[in-house]
Structures are given as C-alpha cells and as structure tokens.
Amino acid sequence: MTQTQIKIFDTTLRDGEQSPGVNLNKLEKVELAKQLERFGVDIMEAGFPASSQGDFNAVKQIAETVKNVSVIGLARAVKSDIDACAEALKNAADPRLHIFIATSPIHMEYKLQKTPEEVIETAVEMVKYGKKKFNHVEWSAEDASRTDLDFLAKIIEKVIDAGATVINLPDTVGYTMPTEYGHMFRYLKENVPNIEKVDLSCHCHDDLGMALANSFAAIENGATQVEGTINGIGERAGNAALEEFGVALNIRNDYYPFYTNLTLNEIKRTSDLASKFTGMTVPANKAVVGRNAFAHESGIHQDGVLKNAQTYEIITPELVGVQSNNLVLGKHSGRHAFTDKIKQLGYDLSEEKLKEAFKAFKQLTDRKREVTDDDLFSILTDIQTDT
Numbered sequence: 001m002t003q004t005q006i007k008i009f010d011t012t013l014r015d016g017e018q019s020p021g022v023n024l025n026k027l028e029k030v031e032l033a034k035q036l037e038r039f040g041v042d043i044m045e046a047g048f049p050a051s052s053q054g055d056f057n058a059v060k061q062i063a064e065t066v067k068n069v070s071v072i073g074l075a076r077a078v079k080s081d082i083d084a085c086a087e088a089l090k091n092a093a094d095p096r097l098h099i100f101i102a103t104s105p106i107h108m109e110y111k112l113q114k115t116p117e118e119v120i121e122t123a124v125e126m127v128k129y130g131k132k133k134f135n136h137v138e139w140s141a142e143d144a145s146r147t148d149l150d151f152l153a154k155i156i157e158k159v160i161d162a163g164a165t166v167i168n169l170p171d172t173v174g175y176t177m178p179t180e181y182g183h184m185f186r187y188l189k190e191n192v193p194n195i196e197k198v199d200l201s202c203h204c205h206d207d208l209g210m211a212l213a214n215s216f217a218a219i220e221n222g223a224t225q226v227e228g229t230i231n232g233i234g235e236r237a238g239n240a241a242l243e244e245f246g247v248a249l250n251i252r253n254d255y256y257p258f259y260t261n262l263t264l265n266e267i268k269r270t271s272d273l274a275s276k277f278t279g280m281t282v283p284a285n286k287a288v289v290g291r292n293a294f295a296h297e298s299g300i301h302q303d304g305v306l307k308n309a310q311t312y313e314i315i316t317p318e319l320v321g322v323q324s325n326n327l328v329l330g331k332h333s334g335r336h337a338f339t340d341k342i343k344q345l346g347y348d349l350s351e352e353k354l355k356e357a358f359k360a361f362k363q364l365t366d367r368k369r370e371v372t373d374d375d376l377f378s379i380l381t382d383i384q385t386d387t
C-alpha cells in the first residue's frame, strides 16, 4: 500500500493561545516552539504578528530559534498584516505566510460587509501581494464549512492562480459533520482546476466534539495537511488535538495509507509543557495524554492487563513517552492487582496474611476512592504487627 505523508501544521502558539484566559509570554512561546520542533511538526504557526508588539517579537524570536521546521505567521487579508509577517519572519529558515478571509454568507455580509465579488478580489490581490514576499502562501477560507460550494470552488481557483501553495478549509465554528466535511474536500478536488498543484489542509474546531473525526474525513478525501493544537486547546471548545491525530494514525496504520513525521514519544513532554505554560489542565480522561489514559481500575481489566497488556491497552504508554501504565487500586480492583502491588512494594506475605490484607484493603475502598501506597503501607504494618 503506498503511504502518503500528512503534513502536521501546529497552531498551539496561535489558535491555541486564543483559548480564553491564555496569554503566553515570549519566553514561554519560544520554549514551547523548541519542544514542538522536537515533536516533529512540519509547520508551526508561531503567532499573529500584527496583533500586538509582544506577538510580533515572539514570532521573530521563534523564527530565529527553530530551524528544522517551517514557521508561519497569520495575517488578515490586509497589506499591513502581511508586511508584519514578512518582517517578523525575515530570518526564518523556511518562512510561510498564512492569509485568511471569510467566505461564508453570514461572515461576508455582517462581519466583512463585502459582496462575494469583493471578497474574491481582496483574496486574489492579497495572495499576489504575499507572493512577492513569500514562496509559500497558505490561504484560508474562514468558515469554509458554511460556505456555498460553488462559490468556494470559484474563489479557490482564483487564489491558486494568484499563487497560493496551500488551501486551508477551516471548520471555523465546529459545525460540520464528518461525511459533510469529507464531501467538501472531494467536491473541490474534483471541480477546481489545478487543485492538484496545492496542498489541501483541514482545520477543525471541536464545538460539537467532531474535530478529530472531521480531520480524518478530510484526509480520507484528499487533504494532505492537518492543522491542530497540543491538548486540543483553542478558541471556545478548542481545535483538533494533534497528539490524538498522530497516535490514531500510527495505531491504525493497518487501516490508513498515511503517515506523519511526528516523534510520538515526545507527546507527553509536549503536552505537559503546553499545559504548564497555558495553565489549561488536561482532563484526566483525555485521550492519549490524560492521567487516566493508561490507568486501569476494575479488577477484570487489571487482571487482563497483568496477563497481557493488549487486552485493554491499544496504545503502549512508551509510545507516547509515558513511563508505564498504572493499575489504580480502588473498589473495583481485584485480588490479582492487589497481590501484584504488594509484591512491587517489597512484601512477601503468607497466603493467610495476604487474605487479611486484601480484606482490610476492600474495607478501605468503601471509604476512600483511591488507595495509595501510603494506605497500603499502613494496612501492611497493622497486619504484620498483629502477629
């Protein structure tokens, strides 16, 4: 099966930073950028240089620091934003420009107050202007998923002629469903002249919890670039989580003829750093990086995992840089996991003492949600002094 590379466009430092309450300083952005480089993203959106002097400085510093990844800056379809990107990225190893303009009826009428023809004209003019300063220009049709498909096809044809090298079709408000989003990519691939000359990119928000599924629908239908953030942070409900995308593609390589250049065992470190700098705690049950992603509580599951981890673990903790799985001792735990833990703690109990200790442990689980090593030590001390 021929394998196609899916390029990973990370926007943790731009869309991720747009999470309400998040504000990264320059040092934090640079540190995170270095870690994203280690993680192996192909393109890193460092920020929106025209939005503030602080963001401009951070983008400039990132462009001067990370050299094994393409750095991109965001611009509205206005010359001064494009100039700010060009200035901030002038020392980047592989600079890129990202221009966006809205294409949905509601955005064009109320937000931009422009006719569709004026939007086409502005988009074309700005892509041409950007091409004078950048070899790579990504153009985004903001709110693409709520845009009329024929209009989308028309404007995309024109921006490709103007020199765009990547066409991004964001589900800006997280509204679309996988089949529908996939159909949009397929339709455009089949109806826009010269579309094979550009990378098609997806950018999914998670308002209806569909961001990851929509990203997969996009690559199934011709997208070759996936945009997202670490831990899925971003505007409102956030963006597609890149660590989930990378791991899902890796685990299901029997199903998908695609690969990424991500270094998956950097995931845990990248997630921890993003969480620390943004102050956004990762939910315990979050896929791939949540505290419980490799934890097992029920006796049946613990017993299975002790016999063969693959019974209940489709991802090995090592794959994503987590040291080991974790058998949590709680009220659903069984004797097998309990005995295993006691041995790990260095105790070798007789059958009778073990029975006694297990009974004390079970009694404790009715009062306490999670039994810690300290709790076990005190149970074991009681039992041993009992002799």
Ligand code: KIV
Pocket: 015, 100, 140, 141, 142, 143, 168, 170, 171, 172, 173, 203, 205
């Ligand atoms: O969600 C969106 O539409 C965006 C664009 C700026 C690409 O973030």
Ligand code: ZN
Pocket: 015, 170, 172, 203, 205, 235
């Ligand atoms: Zn977005």
